[in-house]
Amino acid sequence: MSSSTEAGEVLIDCQSVWKVFGEKAPLAMKAIAERGLSKTEVLREFDCVVGVSNASLQVKRGEIFCIMGLSGSGKSTLIRMFNRLIDATGGAIQIKGQNLMQLGATELRAMRAKHIGMVFQAVALLPHRNVLENAAFGLEVQGMGKEERHKIATAALQKVGLADWTHKMPRELSGGMQQRVGLARAIAADPEIILMDEPFSALDPLIRRQLQDEFRQLAKSLGKSAVFITHDLDEAMRIGDRIAIMKDGVIVQTGTAADIVMNPANAYVAEFVAGISHLHLVTARSVLCPVAEFQQAAPGVDVNSLPRSAPDADLDALIAIMVGALDHAIGVWDGASLLGVVTAKALLKSVQEKPATAKA
């Protein structure tokens, strides 16, 4: 695997992808393109269900991209189109610059075997094989010899902390450990892209958190790109570099966690993020007020003597500074230049404030 590729290279490029389920799907797709039918019209006229409509997204090398949505939002369908477990009805998907739709059966198998790994919610460990043989499954399918594949699978199990469990059977493992085997199986084949289909949803909260952190660390240290499906917004924010929110087959908003919480695209997203704490999402840059304004309000204060912070310090850090110092304001410095001042009032307000009201 070449590690010297340019940063920001797009690995998955998904352009207005549609999935229509039903016998008359091609006809329905044509009608959608020509007449712009709505979901209900498609159902009435063609008896077809629109699973994913007009979804576009790009996943870059090394990026963890979360797709978050409730059940029935089309997220599982969308992720399955990235390795063609489900064929898209319309649109274009490029994986590493190759048009996925045009791959023949053999090329598709090679693509799946070498470049795209997948981890399932149901884990799907083969019950009649031990942990090591399960982790080596992908390599075995590729036709690798026993000794070599077991060596690589052992190394993969080591990375997920299961080096001592190689000869146990899957049912002897807890749910969390089983999912680690699933992850080891996916990384053993060393794919650039890992598709994670709600991998931690069935686990209890404590284990889930632990696995989320481990997964993020592992993916980053190995330089993998991942598409991570979840119905849990907290999980998406914890893991994802960027998040896409889906509803009824449509991607409603794509952005970083802070983008989405601070500027929800519509009422649906706003409602979703209403309960999310701002402490780690809002930075000094967005709550500061200009120096002139501050000096007008508090003429006696020397801005240079105020405690200082960087512009990307979050609310949590600002509160810590504010509590530790005697002053009621913090100067925000970008290197040597003073960008503005965060006042205690503004800080309190931003903690209290519900996310900015949805833009129309």
Add this chain to the structure above:
Amino acid sequence: MDLTQNIEAFDARIEALLAWLQDNAGFVFNTTRHGLEAFFGAVHWLLATPSPYFVVAVVAALGLHLLGWRFTVLATLGLLACQVMGLWGVTMDTLALVIAATAMALAVALPLGIVAGYNRRLDKMAEPLLDLLQTLPPYIYLLPAIALLGYGPATSLVATVLVAIAPALRLTSLGIRMTPNEFLELGHANGIAPLQMFFKIRLPFAVPSIMAGINQSLMMAFGMVVIAGIVGSGGLGQTIYEAVRTLNIAVSIDATVAIVILTMVLDRLTQSAGTAKTGAAR
């Protein structure tokens, strides 16, 4: 009357057809009969040549391996009882018939079942035929066979094979079709080839169902083989049939006991073979 005449005419037609078959295709049926009898003979030789105690020891060893000491003790005592009752020879005749017939039935049922598991349409087409095979009283199958193959084990084998095909075919098809979807997805997501999908994923999940099918086929074959005593199959069935005809109730009860023992031993052994395969723990 008109109706009776019609029926008489129909009967005459059938008889003529059978006679025509005998005359013109006699060699086909003769060859079939010889083939069946040779196969039966080979299986029979395997079972009847060694000493009874050797056969009992083999069954006991199998039982100990698959089921544990309680089954082993009971099976050993039961089989020795067959020997003590003087029925060892006919018991082995019956066992040979059952094994030969089941082997032939499986040779047809397993491959067809696998194909039907993949091909929903074939499965749908086979269903009414299998229903028919399983609904008709087993006696029926003796009729065409005895007309064409004559009195003897060949006829009983054909009838038994017909009866034994359906369960194994059905359950094999079901087992292949019922692979959990997440494992099919796992295979595809790893770029698996079709043949690997069969051997590495579909087949392991189908094994319990296939083994249940084999067990059921064996039991069906057993039932038929006993009935087939009436067409001179030899074995316990014929012993019972002849004992009842001469009102020798004691002998028929001995033979019945032997049948019960043999059935239970075979049933338990094949059932456990199924679970042992899948539950393969440590």
